[in-house]
Amino acid sequence: xxxxxxxxxxxxxxxxxxxxxxxxxxxxxxxxxxxxxxxxxxxxxxxxxxxxxxxxxxxxxxxxxxxxxxxxxxxxxxxxxxxxxxxxxxxxxxxxxxxxxxxxxxxxxxxxxx
Amino acid sequence: xxxxxxxxxxxxxxxxxxxxxxxxxxxxxxxxxxxxxxxxxxxxxxxxxxxxxxxxxxxxxxxxxxxxxxxxxxxxxxxxxxxxxxxxxxxxxxxxxxxxxxxxxxxxx
Numbered sequence: 001x002x003x004x005x006x007x008x009x010x011x012x013x014x015x016x017x018x019x020x021x022x023x024x025x026x027x028x029x030x031x032x033x034x035x036x037x038x039x040x041x042x043x044x045x046x047x048x049x050x051x052x053x054x055x056x057x058x059x060x061x062x063x064x065x066x067x068x069x070x071x072x073x074x075x076x077x078x079x080x081x082x083x084x085x086x087x088x089x090x091x092x093x094x095x096x097x098x099x100x101x102x103x104x105x106x107x108x109x110x111x112x113x114x
Numbered sequence: 115x116x117x118x119x120x121x122x123x124x125x126x127x128x129x130x131x132x133x134x135x136x137x138x139x140x141x142x143x144x145x146x147x148x149x150x151x152x153x154x155x156x157x158x159x160x161x162x163x164x165x166x167x168x169x170x171x172x173x174x175x176x177x178x179x180x181x182x183x184x185x186x187x188x189x190x191x192x193x194x195x196x197x198x199x200x201x202x203x204x205x206x207x208x209x210x211x212x213x214x215x216x217x218x219x220x221x222x223x
Binding site (some may be wrong): 002031035041050054103108 | 118145149200213215
């Protein structure tokens with residue numbers, strides 16, 4: 001069965017802190033994604049990775065960085081958290097197919113930055 | 115780039131049918147998806163349709179695609195209180211998906 005896990009369901013951090021959000025998938029998927037979800041805005045892509053050590057900016061990469069040292073793990077890093085980064089963060093993964101493949105989502109991490 | 119639009123809210127009575135609509139702008143989208151998000155949870159894939167199909171049925175779910183109008187709909191027959199959730203439409207080409215803002219479905223007993 002498909003499994004995407006995220007390290008925390010809820011996080012509370014202070015402005016200026018460095019924050020790590022971890023995502024692990026056990027499906028040997030090539031592609032992994034980080035989205036943030038805000039009311040009325042749907043899901044917006046922050047970064048994605050199509051291979052180990054490879055990353056691409058999504059629609060809203062400012063204030064974030066990512067790391068993909070191993071195929072199964074994709075980390076989202078907030079170098080210096082700000083209150084406007086309070087959001088729900090969703091990780092997803094997909095296999096590599098010529099015409100695209102379904103994305104499978106983790107349960108989400110709700111981050112509050114005070 | 116792709117733009118995907120959905121209405122924000124739909125309310126139905128238990129046992130009625132629900133129809134959630136979605137429009138997209140990029141005619142080159144090859145896959146169209148419906149995801150369900152229950153409170154506090156991630157997104158769960160419900161169903162998807164290839165762009166060369168116009169209908170797909172899966173138990174209580176029917177997806178209709180009008181490619182000419184770039185309109186996608188999800189019909190849930192015999193809606194139950196457990197169907198109350200936010201439903202996201204997504205359009206994809208290759209490995210990238212663009213999501214709509216989500217439609218909150220409220221099912222009243």
